[in-house]
Amino acid sequence: MNSITIDALNLYYRELNFKIKEAVRKEGIKKVIIKNARGQRFIGTGLKEKDVEIIIESGVPGNDLAMFMDGPTVKVFGNAQDGVGNTMNNGKVFIHGDAGDVICYGMRNGKIFIKGNVGYRVGIHMKEYKDMIPSIVVGGKAGDFFGEYMAGGIGVVLGLNNDDKPIVGRYCATGMHGGVIYIRTEKIPTYLGKEVKIFELNESDKEKLKSLIEEFCQEFKEYKAEDILKSRFIKLIPVSKRPYGRLYSPGNHFPLPEENYFSNKKIDIEKKYY
Amino acid sequence: MKFTFSLKPENFIIERDDERCIRCGACVQQCAYNAHYYLEEKDKVLGINHNCVGDGRCVAICPTNAIRIKQAENPYRPNYNWTKERMMDLYEQAENGTVLLVGMGAPTPHPVYWDKIVLNASQVTNPSIDPLREPMEVKTFLGSKPDKIEVVFDKNHKPEIKTRITPQLELEVPIMFAAMSFGAISLNACKSLAKAASEMGTFWNTGEGGLHKDLYKYGKNTIVQVASGRFGVHVDYLKAGAAVEIKIGQGAKPGIGGHLPGEKVNHEISVTRAMPEGSDAISPAPHHDIYSIEDLRQLIYSIKEATDYEKPVFVKISAVHNVAAIASGIVRAGADAVVIDGIRGGTGAAPKIIRDNVGIPIELAIAVVDERLRKEGIRNHASLIAAGGFRNSADVIKAIALGADAVYIGTAALMTLGCHVCGMCYKGICNWGIATQRDDLTKRLNPEIGAERAKNLLKGWKHEIQEMLGAMGINSIGSLRGNRLNLRAVDIHEPYLSILGIKPAGA
């Protein structure tokens, strides 16, 4: 497999990203290994090459990692910062550590696996359309507003680390109107968004969860899928696809035309002219 | 028939001249609000005043001009404070306890400064120019310009530019179609505007609804928008357009997110936006990856990175109190153009209370932003695009003289397609096939006709702008941009004079 190693130390983000793009687009390189990342933004941003792998071996990549990405796989052997997978269209991201705030904002498809904790506002406004179902699996715990405005996709929080923080922060799933969140917990999180209801998992949920967790464990080898799957999960789904349907009034002061107000008869041609 | 007790009286009265009505039934068939009804037994067509929204479809379609729509007078005791509208709003809320929703731009009587600004013309000391026979240039370039460039001469004394300038949008006429999403307006409306823009050498804007597959062919003349809902945003979309616009705010609803009700989300919209049919399309109020100006820079550069630095990136904000400082920050954050949308800017749906009360008039915003950017020496680094209720070419040319590079027209553009500004866009049953997704209504707007009419408007305005420039003795619009000496104020007082940076007429 052809690969290239880039030492990112002292490289400006534009130079680094230019090198990555040149390598995969012009030279057809399939595996880009980055050493000593120092907060360079937009790594993998906008890349469309499906079978490319970008591996951040050491250091910390900057914000908006894999933003608008449409195919490649990104692996970070360490922590990542904010905005991972922002508006990502496809591909996979594995973070062998923690990640920051606003992960996978507006994500459209693809998968993100994070071994450690994530910050605030993760999974905001993830979407889905037919078989484009984005998913995020958080091995650790999540901050406040997890799944805010979620319009589709799958969010999983496993809480595998043993600190005493709650598994998800406050206002989880506020404004959620699509998709599903699975949380591995015995305790129902507090301050849940009022737009969701809690359910037990059914068979199809279990199947979805199983495949995601197996993929998670394949990458993060210290965890065993069977062990995780034995635990109790709860499922959050929105009550309505239209959470604010009733908040706004028709406003301009006349009754809505009702179908049967008068049956709106069409005048028939015979009547009209004969 | 259902009788609901309501304190709200009718808004319009449908008057039908029975002597002219030939019972053809066009009005009955065409009104999606069911305001006309054919009473078979008596062979009469009746109006149902309560249902009428005053959009004029029946008036236009009636082959014998038998229909008049009149505004219903205030049936209540006259009161300066408690006008009919205020009372009706109040009754509405008393009945439903909801937020009042409206469409289109604010009809409130905030002063329109355009009407109080007059233009200059040449007399004697310098000649006016005849645009019909002499060159009269309105070509405009949008994008970041360097402060200076480097020129070298080759062996043959031929000059050559050494400085590479960043990508620019080339406009044959400094008027573009404002962002209106597929969702808020119909695909046929989008097609009309896209076609008109591409034929006139200007640009249309996708709004935040993504780019329908039929519209990719207009990509060269398309500005694609990235808003907080990120609908339909992916790399191909970003690359399909000529420029990318980040929408932070909208003049009609500063600080408010978007909300496309689920009933408007049909198959085509769900494909374009990649979301399930019938689901609400909610755009959060902020971009959740922008909580500060540094974050805006990050988003601007992530888009530049994703498009390989080939597309200019615009940032659109609504005109608010601190607009000059915000615009300055946006320019410093690396935007190639700043778009400002004034308080009279339109919308498909917004809470009435926000639309009518939040934001500042665009005239003042253009003036302060242009002045601030010049003071800071960064005016060249970004273009300034103004939006929000431009009604005719005089408004446009005054905006340019105040300091804008180009303007966006939204409502005016929709009016070329038939819009009568009835303000019912949020209802989704627009009789003119514009702000609706219902198949039987959208087919009423044939994009062939729509494109022609939108194009005609641009043509007419372009020519009028040329006439006005010629009258001023200027033959390139660049020489008018920011040239406030060509403006005078009538009946504007301090401190607005100094904010606008223009002299009173006679001075």
Next chain:
Amino acid sequence: MKKLYFREEWCVGCGRCEVACAIEHSESKHPVISYFFEKVRQTPRIIVERKGNISFANTCRHCEEPDCVNACISGALYKDLSGKILYDPAKCVGCYSCIMACPYGAIMKDLNRKERKQIVKCDLCNKREGGPACVEACPNRAIVFEERGE
């Protein structure tokens, strides 16, 4: 030959073409007078068919090989030099064979003339300047009058 073509995708079903047709074939050519005050109220030669969201205008196609002309026993229907199928009421015997022969249902009984059985059919506004009236009346260009040279 220029013919009328109907574009179902743009027909809004308003029926203005019907009205325009009736007016054009009236004596006064005035919308109100022709409807209320003339001896004979005109029957439109074009009809808008509507079902649900679908609507389209229907009238004579002026076929190359017209079944109606072949079926006409009295020679009232004929093809003129330009290719138009025209109708001469003087020769008509009111047998309605043409109505049965037309595969498009584009020939109508003229029920407004009570004295004698007659039909009406599209004459492409034979002598009208600016082409057929229905084309002008259509708000959405759902009817076009053009040469397609099939």
Next chain:
Amino acid sequence: MYEHNKAKEETELFLNNYFRVIKAEEIPTKQIPEIKSSPLHYRYFIEIVDNKKTGSLSLLTEEDYVVNRVVYINKNIEGAFVVSSGKNFGAFKGVGFPEDISKFFMLENYKAYAWTAHNRFPTNTPGWWGGAHPFTLLDFSIVHNGELSSYGINKRYVEMFGYECTMLTDTEVVAYLVDLLVRKHGLPFKTVCDIFSPPTWDVIQNMEDIKLKEYYKTLRIVYGSALLNGPFAFIIGFNGGLIGLSDRIKLRPLVVVESGNTVYLSSEESSVLEVCDKIDRVYHPEAGEPVFIFYNDYKGE
């Protein structure tokens, strides 16, 4: 130029603060009956010294430093006005008929390689001594026939770069533009003229030479606010020669006359005849076509 003694005192204090004045003297003038009242005229030969008060010199070039002080005097010292701030260069201006002004300043005592003369019919603004042509800044002088319809934006454009238009007339801005483009942006005179009077877009569109097309296009994109619009023909004097330029649709005349080693630029050929009896060649430049007259030893482009 001082309108009263107080202005002189203030200015001299200012000059002594910011420069070393090597020589100060009154400009010799002759009182003639035709000139009823005149301001005081002084000339100063100065040197820039890098002392504490002028500490900012390290951040500025010598020229910028001088320009800043000139702008300061014109704007802030009431009654004082800098007529010329160049080297090997002088300017004489006044209100009156040209022959009277020349007598007043005793021009017969001066010798020079190049002269520009200008007689102005005060069009839009009343005549005042400082408002007469030429307008100068450092080693540039401008005389101008016409009016700039684009003045409003040209003014706001140069103001972005720290210039201030104080003289109530449009020609002044050309001097600042020349200073900005030539000295600060380092553009050749040819390019500056191309910025002032560029070809129209349709001409650019049809250019076959791609590089040249790019050149004009870029100039118009970047320097659109420096385009001079409206009727004008002007002569720029600088320390390498003279440049004549008219607007791009020729709303004002410009003619070049050669006579031996001498070149005349004028609005009218007949006025050259007045001072030169042997004309070798007459040339009418096209609209917007710059005319460069360089001294033989001038090295620039």
